Amino acid sequence: MPEHTDERLDAPFAYTVTRRTLLRGGLLGGVGLAAAALIGCGGDDDDDDEQAPAAQATAQAAATAQAAAQQDDDDEDEGGAQVAVTDEDVEDEDTVATIKRAEGFTTEAGRFVPFQIPEPDKPVKFGGTMTQRFTFDPGPLDPAIAAAGGTMTAVNIMYNRVLGVYSGWDSDPYARNDLVPELAESWEISEDGLTYTFNMRGDVKFHNIPPVNGRTLTAHDVKFSWDRYKDVGSPHRSYFLQVASIDVVDDQTVAVTLNQPTPDFIYPLATAYTTVHGPELADSGEITSNAIGTGPMILDHWTGGVGGAFDKNPDYFRGPVKIDRWELPLVRDAAAGWAQFRVGNHDFGMSAATSDELENILETNPETQYFSAPIFASTFALNFNLDLPKWEDERIRRGISLAYDREEILDVIYSGAGIVLPQMDWRFFWEDEPSVENGTLGNWWRHAPEESKKLLAAAGAEELEFDLVYYNYSNTSNSLQNEVLIDQFRRVGMKLNANAVDYTEYNSQWTTRSGESESFDGWASFSPTADHYVFGLNHSGSGGNRNRINDPEIDAWAEQHQVELDPDARTELARNVWNKVLDQVYRIEKPSGYAAYLQQPWLRAVRYIRPIGSGHFYLDTGYEAFNAWIDK
CATH class of the missing domain: 3.40.190.10 (Periplasmic binding protein-like II)
Incomplete structure (x- = not known):
């Protein structure tokens, strides 16, 4: 669930971007x-x-x-x-x-x-x-029990990860997962993709503070940390779901064996959510209020x-x-x-x-x-509650998409200062930034109100009316865009009832996939892995599939994508999912x-x-x- 912040609060976060095309640029509004x-x-x-x-x-x-x-x-x-x-x-x-x-x-x-x-x-x-x-209000310091900014900001100042990503000031703004050594000086992956071996540095010491007292970090600390993340109570458990065993080979070597090939397994190990800590504070119970790491x-x-x-x-x-x-x-x-x-x-x-x-x-x-x-991806989308019979006819979903004038919203809300993209980070799917012109956004990512009316009429939905539940994270992302949507849909004979609710009520419905509203102004989380965008957002069994897509073809492609080791075959599977999601209009993304x-x-x-x-x-x-x- 997202942390509750005022729309004007500025926490250092950014989105990612566009290649091989001229973007419309401008300044964010909120x-x-x-x-x-x-x-x-x-x-x-x-x-x-x-x-x-x-x-x-x-x-x-x-x-x-x-x-x-x-x-x-x-x-x-x-x-x-x-x-x-x-x-x-x-x-x-x-x-x-x-x-x-x-x-x-x-x-x-x-x-x-x-x-x-x-x-x-x-x-x-x-x-x-x-x-x-x-x-962010400072929270508990145990990296294994929380994922919020009030915890992870401090945790990452004081701890390190087994792997890192290149982080010099001169790094490419387009960079993604440029893996480099951190606590591990090298690593190997077996040919069958089942075993990952990490060779740890021998010169890393914890902070010289009792009870850790500046001792040397070993492979035992890595195993201890990753075992805690694997625990059913950790919000980071999903990173380790395919782990069969974590074994200390010697003081400087740790080996991870997977249940099945998982090409994306390595990337979360270089994120803020998998830092390494020792057992001393965890064993004493002090780890929620104190931190003694190896960090700067x-x-x-x-x-x-x-x-x-x-x-x-x-x-x-x-x-x-x-x-x-x-x-x-x-x-x-x-x-x-x-x-x-x-x-x-x-x-x-x-x-x-x-x-x-x-x-x-x-x-x-x-x-x-x-x-x-x-x-590189939009944050919010109009997400249909696909559990409801109302949305079974894809002509209705396609008709709504054709009624949606994305360029008008960009102009009205952002003065042309933004972009509309799928919630799936396109860099995991395509070489070029997706566009209507290059065909990667499918047939329904365009504004065609007359065609919209015909599709809705053919589906018996000429006077379609539906509810949208949202929390107003910011005026520009939510309430103002929804006002424009109401007007755009009115022009083709639809009625959108946008209902703002409080933060707790919204997320209790959206994040648990239990809300009964006909649609949601829903956010998608971001990730360093292709699996998140292929499986996580779209597979019927994924908690991240919050608009409840239930498509057997997508499920089969996403499951194969999780274990496919051939990069070309994996990309083809990802593109299959992308194309099906857009063709069926399972959600309609909003500008960022x-x-x-x-x-x-x-x-x-x-x-x-x-x-x-x-x-x-x-x-x-x-x-x-x-x-x-x-x-x-």
Whole structure:
């Protein structure tokens, strides 16, 4: 379940993006960090479920594009926003293709917001305190019992993972699952895909604090942690469902045997949800209120209703930590957060939700750094309750989709500053960003009101009326979009009754798949694995399939996809699922908008806004703690 956040709260999260196409760009209107709560701060589904080496983004090119975009506003389309692209040769497996890659977007005010910004060519400075506006109430510190941002933010500052993803400031904004060693210095996968062997570093020490006292981490700690995650009570259990055994070969080697080949098994081991901890605090029961890890920072305090603070680990195995301290004061009120940022008390933790908001902060703080991230999947969708006979006729679902004017909503809500994509991250399915023009969005992802009327009439649903239940996570994501939907559907003779309910009531229906409403304005969680988008969102037996798709063909493809080791065959299975979901219109996705994330001019090497599997997810706090330095 997503964490409850105010629509104006800015928690460092971002979406991911687009290739080989010119995107319409612009500034997010409100979904910004409320979406952080949706995708990885809360429910079991956050952990339902990858990153191959990718070409690194050219930060200097982005900076050049930013300067060029601001020179001449006359180049912009009237009333809209644009995305700057570059043609570059990208080698993708055995194919070399020219890809139009978005480097950022231009706001309604004509300001270019890049997806990457350069860092100064100057020596790193050591010392100082980094302060982030924090919007999640600090929670228990046991990584095995919680998935919320109020837990995982702190956990990842203090603990490490067996594997990591490349997390340098210069990482490609398009990167996904670029696996690198972390606690393990190497790993092997057996030819049959059943055994994973991890060779641990021998120089990693826990924080030098009783009762752990700086001892060396061993394979026994890895087994201990993963066994706890495997436990039926852990929200991270789904990562380990196919694990038959976890065995310590020796002090530096741990082997995992699976029940069946699971190509995606390795990727969650590099996420924020599978950090490694020792048995000492767990055995004593202190692990919910204390943390002693191997990470870059050591706990000073973590207090509900107040926030937290951490001091640098002087013995960090990856090398010297540059900052002395990281403070995370709990500041939920957006106005208070802006005030603290304007006077320089907060280094980051704010995002501009509108073009005007960005211009206002730059008017008083012109040296503020700002950047964004691409989008690869929509967060919200109109989800039919497919348990109901009302939706059995696919002509009705298709007719509704044809009545839906996606471009109008983008213009009205985001001033053209966003994109509509399926909730399935397209990078796991296609080389190119999906579009109506290239055929990957199917026949019903277009606006054709007259055709909509004919389909509805043929299905005996000329005056279709149905209810939609939603919680207003943000005006732009939910209530305002729903108002436009009501009007669009009215134009073809339908009546949509959009009913706002409170947070608890909404999620008690949506996340449990028990709600009786005819449709839901439902969110989807994000993941680093293809399995989540193929099986997790669509298989009849998956808890993440919240609109209750029950399609035997999809089930068979998704089950085979889980165990298929041949990459080409696996991709074909994934595409089968994608195409069937879109052809049957099992849900109708809503637009997502871009956000501009803000940092003080002296903060260096922090990115912290990209999706899971990027190395800069909003819970990848350990990477940001290690990278960050203060240039003053």
